[in-house]
Amino acid sequence: MAELLDDAAITARLKDLPNWTRDGEEIRRRVKAPSFMAGIELVTEVARAAEQADHHPDIDIRWRTLTFALSTHSAGGLTSRDFDLAARIDAIASRHDA
Numbered sequence: 606m607a608e609l610l611d612d613a614a615i616t617a618r619l620k621d622l623p624n625w626t627r628d629g630e631e632i633r634r635r636v637k638a639p640s641f642m643a644g645i646e647l648v649t650e651v652a653r654a655a656e657q658a659d660h661h662p663d664i665d666i667r668w669r670t671l672t673f674a675l676s677t678h679s680a681g682g683l684t685s686r687d688f689d690l691a692a693r694i695d696a697i698a699s700r701h702d703a
């Protein structure tokens with residue numbers, strides 16, 4: 606099982622992910638897609654990446670604004686799995702001009 610990261614490790618990993626902010630035991634990022642349907646397509650790609658990683662974000666969809674939140678439920682906080690998936694979400698978002 607993935608190990609919980611301490612505050613220093615979380616701060617270090619967030620330096621490589623400027624779009625993400627920490628909110629307690631999770632990290633979150635907002636993405637503005639060019640349109641509602643582009644946002645849904647982006648979410649579908651994130652869903653595929655999440656299935657592949659067997660790690661799943663909380664996703665909030667409001668018209669074309671998406672919010673992704675990551676936390677490792679089984680560990681009760683942040684692990685490397687969250688930061689690895691965050692980087693994949695960033696790559697997908699940039700391919701979607703978001």
Ligand code: H2B
Pocket residue numbers: 659660661662675676677678679680
């Ligand atoms: N996603 C997240 N965000 N946290 C988890 O602890 C988690 C998950 N656990 N996706 C996975 C699935 C677990 O249920 C399977 C069995 O590995």
